[in-house]
Amino acid sequence: MLLFYIAKIHFLFKGFKKGFIFFLIGVLFLKSTSIGQQSLSLNKNERYADFDTLLSKLQTVSPHIPIKKRVWGYDAIAQIKTLRREIDTISSDESFLRLINRALIGAQDEHTSLWGSSAGHQKQMKMYLPVVYDKGNYLIARSFIVGNDTVLVGSRIEKINGTKIDAYVRAHMTDRYYRFDAKRKKFYSESFYENLQTVESNQIALSIRNPFGKNMGFTLSTNQRLHFLVPNMDTTFGLKIYYWEDTRTLYIKLYVMEKSFIRRFKAGIDQYRNKNIDKIIIDLRNNGGGSDSVWESLYAYLLPEKFSYQVKIDGYLPYFMPKSYLAQSDMDIKSIQKEKNSLLSGLGLYTYLYHTETIIPDDSSIRFRGKIIVLGENIYSSAGSAMSVPNAYSHDNIISVGRCSDVFLGIGYSPVVFQLPNSGIEYRISPSIEVTNIKTLNDIMQDHYEIEVPFSKEELENKNNYMGNSLGSYYLQHFDPFIKVALSL
Numbered sequence: 179m180l181l182f183y184i185a186k187i188h189f190l191f192k193g194f195k196k197g198f199i200f201f202l203i204g205v206l207f208l209k210s211t212s213i214g215q216q217s218l219s220l221n222k223n224e225r226y227a228d229f230d231t232l233l234s235k236l237q238t239v240s241p242h243i244p245i246k247k248r249v250w251g252y253d254a255i256a257q258i259k260t261l262r263r264e265i266d267t268i269s270s271d272e273s274f275l276r277l278i279n280r281a282l283i284g285a286q287d288e289h290t291s292l293w294g295s296s297a298g299h300q301k302q303m304k305m306y307l308p309v310v311y312d313k314g315n316y317l318i319a320r321s322f323i324v325g326n327d328t329v330l331v332g333s334r335i336e337k338i339n340g341t342k343i344d345a346y347v348r349a350h351m352t353d354r355y356y357r358f359d360a361k362r363k364k365f366y367s368e369s370f371y372e373n374l375q376t377v378e379s380n381q382i383a384l385s386i387r388n389p390f391g392k393n394m395g396f397t398l399s400t401n402q403r404l405h406f407l408v409p410n411m412d413t414t415f416g417l418k419i420y421y422w423e424d425t426r427t428l429y430i431k432l433y434v435m436e437k438s439f440i441r442r443f444k445a446g447i448d449q450y451r452n453k454n455i456d457k458i459i460i461d462l463r464n465n466g467g468g469s470d471s472v473w474e475s476l477y478a479y480l481l482p483e484k485f486s487y488q489v490k491i492d493g494y495l496p497y498f499m500p501k502s503y504l505a506q507s508d509m510d511i512k513s514i515q516k517e518k519n520s521l522l523s524g525l526g527l528y529t530y531l532y533h534t535e536t537i538i539p540d541d542s543s544i545r546f547r548g549k550i551i552v553l554g555e556n557i558y559s560s561a562g563s564a565m566s567v568p569n570a571y572s573h574d575n576i577i578s579v580g581r582c583s584d585v586f587l588g589i590g591y592s593p594v595v596f597q598l599p600n601s602g603i604e605y606r607i608s609p610s611i612e613v614t615n616i617k618t619l620n621d622i623m624q625d626h627y628e629i630e631v632p633f634s635k636e637e638l639e640n641k642n643n644y645m646g647n648s649l650g651s652y653y654l655q656h657f658d659p660f661i662k663v664a665l666s667l
Contacts, residue, residue, distance in 0.1 A: 218270050224600040225265050225274060231598055232281055232605070233258060239594065239607045241493050242287045242586065244525045249619045250358050252365075257351050258284040271601070278603050280352040280374065286365075287586070288355050288558065289593045289608035296604045301377055303400040309335065309368045312633050314359065316343055316370070318386065320642050321407040324396045328407060330388050331642040332635060337385035338371055346370065357584035360620055366584075376400065411647045419446035420651045425665055426456040429654070430476070435468025435560045440475045447479060447544060457549045459664050463580070467559025470589075477537050477567055482545035484538050487570035489589055491531040492517050493610040499594060507591060521619060530591065530610055537567070547575070551664040554580035554627065562587025562624065566614075572628065579663050580627040588612030588624030629667075631660050 220228070236243060236255070243254045258281045268274045275296065282291050291297070308319035316335040321328060338346050347356060347365050353373035356365035371382055377400070385395045398404070417439045418431040428450055430443060458480060462473075477485065496504065496511070504511065509530050517527040539545065552568040554561070557580075566589060568578035593606035616622050640657045641648050654661045 218268065218274075220271070220274065220600055222266065225268055226262075228274075228278070228598040228600050228603070229262060229265055229281070232278060233262075235498075235596055235607060236285060236290070238494060239498050239609050240285060240287065240290060241525070241527055241611045242290070242608060243285060245522075245611060245622060246286065246586070248525070249622055250360075251363065252286065252358075254285045261352060274601065275603060276374070278598070278601075278605070282605055283355060283374075284352040285607075286351070286355060287608055289590075289606065291606060292604070293593075293595050293606040294604040303372050303377060305398055305400045305402060305404060307369075307371060307398070307404065309370075310633070310638060311357075311359075311366050311368050314362050314364070314366075316366075316368070317638065319638060320410065322404040323407060324398065324405075327394060327396065329386065329394065329396070331638055333386045333388040333394075335384055335386050336393075339383050340385075343370060350375065359584060408643060408645060411645070412649050413647050414649060417442055417446070419443065419449075420654075421450045421453055421455075422651070422655060425655075426454050427665065428453075428455050428458045429461065429651075429661075430458065431461040432472070432476075432561075433465055435465065435470070435472035435564075437469050437471060439472055443476060444479055444540075444542070448542075451544055455546065455548065457551060457664070457667070458546060459551050459553065459661065461553045461660075462557055462561050462564060463553055463555040463660070465557050465561035467557075467561050470560045470563055473560065473564035473567075474537060475540070478540045479543050480546050480550060481537060481539050481543060482547050484536050485567065485570075485576075486534050486536045487566055488614055489531060489533065489535050489566070490529060490612065490614040491590060491610050492522070492527040492613045493530050493591070494526060495528055496530070496609065499609065503594065509591070517613070519613065519616065521616060521622070522613065529613075535566075549667055550576045551667060552576065552578050553660050553664065554578065555583065555631075555660070556581075557583050557587070558585060563589045565624075565627075569626065569628065577629065577667060578627045579629045579631060579660060579667075581631055581633070582625045582627070584623075585625065586611065586623050588614070629663060631663055634659070 233255070236258070246252050246254065261277060261281050261284070264277055268277065279292050310317045310319045318329055318331055318333040318335065321331045335343060337343065341349070344364055347367070347370055350373050351365070353375055354367065356367045359366055376382055380401060381397050381399050383395065383397045385393065387393050414433055415431070416433050416436055420429040421427070422429060428447070432439065460476065495514070496509070514528045514530060517525070517529055552565065554565055562583070565578055565587065568576040589612045590608060590610040593608045595604060595606045597604050611622070612624050613622060614624070637659050644653055644657065646653065
């Protein structure tokens with residue numbers, strides 16, 4: 179579980195402007211913030227007032243909503259408004275809280291969500307179904323047994339609960355967060371089967387076509403783990419550091435940007451300070467974020483000299499930000515100017531920040547002058563911010579290698595926390611978006627790599643058949659396609 183700090187005076191201040199420290203994984207199990215879960219303490223007018231207040235805040239605070247409409251063609255406000263008709267059917271505080279949560283999810287921005295005591299705790303299915311999304315298809319990533327049948331790796335999932343997956347996703351835009359496949363113009367998620375509806379059910383029904391063209395249908399219990407044909411031996415660590423003697427490579431794996439790791443990775447790197455190191459691999463794959471100070475400190479402990487890069491952040495006029503929030507940020511209200519980039523014209527955006535960021539080497543930096551390869555896939559929040567360094571220049575020794583996460587990444591100010599006037603429900607909205615060096619609409623996502631690693635069926639088979647930890651050192655060196663690319667540079 180990720181740790182986070184709440185500065186609660188109806189706003190949040192993170193201590194520095196960039197990134198954020200919370201990545202929503204799974205689906206929230208909500209609890210009532212009022213009297214009792216089954217009681218209804220708000221009258222109809224109060225419920226409508228709260229809902230409309232939320233809608234207004236989203237429209238006046240979140241630049242993500244108009245930008246995603248322009249980039250993705252997704253009208254979040256229209257989607258959220260469809261929920262308004264459900265207000266009359268609300269029968270308890272819990273169901274109203276659930277409705278507000280769905281409205282926030284409808285913004286499709288994971289930094290816009292319930293907050294504090296209103297968020298309750300996360301509930302996830304006990305069942306985990308490993309799925310890979312490739313070129314519009316959902317593929318089973320690990321063979322498993324259901325009854326007397328074996329569901330083979332590479333089988334394509336066609337339907338869930340009798341509905342084609344694309345239609346199912348479109349019908350659940352307010353039940354979970356999704357990625358966006360720009361090439362095929364559709365939302366998707368490898369965990370499409372887990373949302374606010376299914377997490378409370380006991381089973382899901384899937385229809386698949388196996389690699390030999392055979393159609394199969396089966397029901398899975400959401401309360402039981404799957405029986406994999408080859409046991410899943412993968413073991414994750416928050417931080418792992420290896421030195422590979424034969425390739426003279428220092429490998430640093432970060433699953434989360436946790437502040438306590440700073441001391442640990444410095445100590446780990448110091449163990450190999452006197453080794454012959456030709457290249458360093460920083461592996462941020464599946465890193466959901468945390469504190470920007472982690473990646474900034476990591477680069478500072480490796481770089482031989484100061485490293486500068488441009489950052490430009492936009493948002494609406496920040497009249498909605500509390501004075502305390504503004505005072506503790508480095509935002510200069512007097513310098514805010516209207517955004518002039520034609521790609522963003524007509525959105526009413528202003529530039530909060532446009533300057534040069536600089537990472538100064540730590541006094542104890544190893545001052546490494548070789549290649550640093552930064553790996554990324556399925557990253558978010560501050561892990562996405564960390565890619566600002568390798569992506570800053572195309573001809574330097576810091577290289578980004580990966581696969582697009584298909585979400586909006588980049589550097590930004592911390593979300594602002596608000597409270598609904600009648601229910602007291604707390605929620606947060608991301609007030610900014612990075613627009614550095616954008617030349618196309620897709621550039622606004624800040625989701626790109628200097629070298630992209632293509633997906634292959636061989637990768638799927640290798641992981642499925644491996645009798646060990648596919649996240650361990652041996653598998654990484656011998657089978658991992660990202661590491662192969664990194665070692666070839």
